[in-house]
Amino acid sequence: MSSKLNASIPAGIIIEGSSDLNPTQSHDELNRLLQRLGLQGATQVRQSAQNEDYFFEARLQQRYFDLWCPGFDTLQVQTRAPDFASSGAHALELEIVLTMLAAPQIMTFKSVAQLESHIRVRVNIARAAAKTSLAFNTEAAERPSEYWQGDSEKGFVIRQGVGLEEAIIAATQPEITGRQYEFSCYRAAEYLVLLGLAKEAKLANPTYLHELEAQCRLAVPRADPFHTTYVYEYGRPENPIPMRYYVPGDRLWFKNPDDRSSDVKGFEGSWVFYLGGGLFSNFWRRDKPFDLTSKCLEIYHWRDGARINSSGVLSMDESEVERQIELTRQSPEKLESVMSKMMVYRDPAGVYANGGCIDSTREVPRSLF
Template sequence: MNCSTAWLALQTLEGGIELTHTPADQADHLAAQLSSDLGEWGLQSVVQTLNVPLEDGTVALIASLQPEFQQSHMPGHNSLNLYSSLAATAPSTHADEAWALEREIWVALLGSPHRFVFHNLEALKSHVRVRRNMALAARLTALAFKTEAAERPEADWHYEEEPGFILKPGRPLINALIAATQPEATGKLYDFSCYRATEYVILLGIAQELQAHHPALLAELQQLNERHAVRSGQFHEVFLIEYGSMEAPLPARFYVPGDRLWFRNPDERSADVTGYEGSWVMYMGGGLFSNFWKRDTPFTLESKAIEIFHWKDGVYTDAQGELQMDETVVERLVAQTQADPQARARVLDRMLRMRDPKGVYAEGGCIDTTREYPKNVTREHCDLVLPAF
């Protein structure tokens, strides 16, 4: 591709990475620094950059994958095959799990249809590390499956009605989160909802970054968790940024390792069973989504869709008149569908559609239009503001 063609392509690009409000006289140096940093993952030759003047006299440095590389590794913004695709181009000196995951994150961000904006290069590199931390933590997380139960390691946590599960004084947050989510730490599985489990994985990923690069904020986060848990809607507001929308949905096969996302149950009756309205998961990279209840059997996009499809077949009314889910029925029917290519294709055609709007149960599938990722936590440009309790 010649320079003018590449420049025109970049001008019309809506996605990739933007380092915003860069002093004009530093833009070329910043582009060179980004290229140098990408050399650690063997990616310096597959990226194109463009300086876009801004109204305040600074420039936005936009970086994206070169079109040929994008088409080869992320056609149609499909990032689910990146791990295997990139493995063929990896330098032979690198076989480390974290390195390969970081490389996959970089490529997914650079090839994104959504523009990821960062204050500077340090914020971008911090973002990659936090995503890496979360994806690695999700791969290690295993929990007991009781959607209405709540339990934590007693050495680290205690429960109070209004604050929720809070840290015992002097118990380090990172160790406590690992103890609650990774059974190797305690030899025990603890009971969580999938939504709360994703919060712990995200919090752990952020805390690990703060320990290495922003210890003062980690101390504040530690103190907060000794007073009050940040949960549910407030957790989303405090820690996360949502990207995509119903009006501008993200592609169905575009995910960045470290994304939190929701698969919707499109069946109205079974969606009334507690815990089966949908499924909150972490994208762990390699085309795999977290399965906290069966850690060694993570979901693919297809296997998750097929499981949710058969929730409608597992729902029943118990003796007290309450809706319940029979997981053995679901597992049996999932196995049957997976073994029948025609049935599998029919189910996936039904499920791998964008979901209907809230409250609507019509022809939509299980795919959500949005994803979530953590706010910037660097010292110089920290977007994370902790609440006061």
């Protein structure tokens, strides 16, 4: 349903309804959500009817959009919008809804209940991503054996009698087992989406949870089956999402635009989640999440860390990457030059021409119902 974005007007959220839903009840549910988060006075809500169906449009009023998310920049919304200081436990939920109301392309939901479920899934994912601490390894993988068993063909599957939520938490949060387990960022990002969905399904759709856990006892969805079943892409390369627009819980890919260093396995790019507050997940050092600048600098300087090791294999010297990052930070001119190269939409897969590291799309969890 998305159209070409207007650089100054938010598209926001649409609640699609059909004749079997009560428009007045749906309108009241939406208003209660906005009121609970303190956003009712900043939101424009309009009811429309088309044929026998109806829908509600909800978006930030223009003056609040211009103040809080100018040019679709949501990275500083916590400091620009005054309500975050007093929002307490609701801060993450508030940021999710506010940034969705500022969406550059329409976000569509079938009901207010589906919207609220989607918000909870995003909260689950962002919080889990902030807690995740892993050991980086693209050649091997480990999982806590009390929760997972290896399968030579299907990889790791959860054991009988073990819930998917507890299995993923045990594998990704070292407080549970006392150790970090080896992952690639690609696989870890898939696990965290499944975790977010499993936590919500326990509350909202137990049948979905039962089916998901049954699937994960046979084979945990990954790669193409995961992409087509559990997430969808928001935005398109020909109609990209603005470079500074992010909603907590977004899964996204920062591409390494350097042809040579991208041949180092695991350094083709980086899968991360947007945590909110201008920060992106760092699975390897969770106490040091990335901001947009630090993520761009890390990926840019992978080119300086690419080395032929003693075995004759192209590998990454991460200490040299860190050294080069610090040198760049000390030079405002070099920092500006690097950022101008990286803050460009990435080239398509396999192309290394004039693109930077920024993805034109975001990956969004699909609805449970």
